[in-house]
Amino acid sequence: MKRSIKLLIPLGLLVLFDLSAQSDGYYQRLYYRMDDPFVFCTQGQDVRKNPMPCWKPMPPFTGAFMLMPYCRPPNPYGKDWTQDDTLSFAQYKSVCPKAIDSGRWEGGGRPENTPIRH
Numbered sequence: 617m618k619r620s621i622k623l624l625i626p627l628g629l630l631v632l633f634d635l636s637a638q639s640d641g642y643y644q645r646l647y648y649r650m651d652d653p654f655v656f657c658t659q660g661q662d663v664r665k666n667p668m669p670c671w672k673p674m675p676p677f678t679g680a681f682m683l684m685p686y687c688r689p690p691n692p693y694g695k696d697w698t699q700d701d702t703l704s705f706a707q708y709k710s711v712c713p714k715a716i717d718s719g720r721w722e723g724g725g726r727p728e729n730t731p732i733r734h
Contacts, residue, residue, distance in 0.1 A: 642714045648704050650734035655727050657712040661704050662734070670701040671708070679713035681705070 649656040658677045661669045670687035674680040687701075688694040697705075721727045728734060 642711075644707070644711050646707055646711065648700075648707070649728070650732075652727075652734060653711060653715060654721065655734065656704075657708070657715050658721075659728060660708065661700065662728075666698070666700055668695070669704075670695070670697045671705050673708065673712065677712060678715055679709060681708065 645651055646653060646656050648661055649659070657673060660671065660673045663669070668684070668686065670684050671681050672684065674682050683690055685691055686694050688696060723730050
């Protein structure tokens with residue numbers, strides 16, 4: 617009995633240490649681009665689903681963005697923001713600034729087509 621307790625204590629400490637190491641990362645579920653933060657932060661919304669988005673990401677893709685001139689604001693006579701524009705913009709501002717060390721695409725093919733088109 618004492619021997620099994622002695623084995624459980626280090627194992628328990630190892631599990632606690634492993635959980636604390638994993639909690640240093642950041643994750644928020646994305647509702648766009650099949651929850652792929654690399655594609656979402658570098659390309660924004662899928663232009664096949666929203667051909668005229670009201671915002672677009674800009675390099676270095678860590679929170680920099682551009683409001684499109686055909687939307688209101690900045691154009692007082694422009695089109696209104698859709699619910700997708702608003703939600704995706706909020707997610708971009710909360711997720712992408714935390715991707716400072718995201719780096720460049722290193723996979724084969726285009727990132728939005730790997731492993732499937734998204």
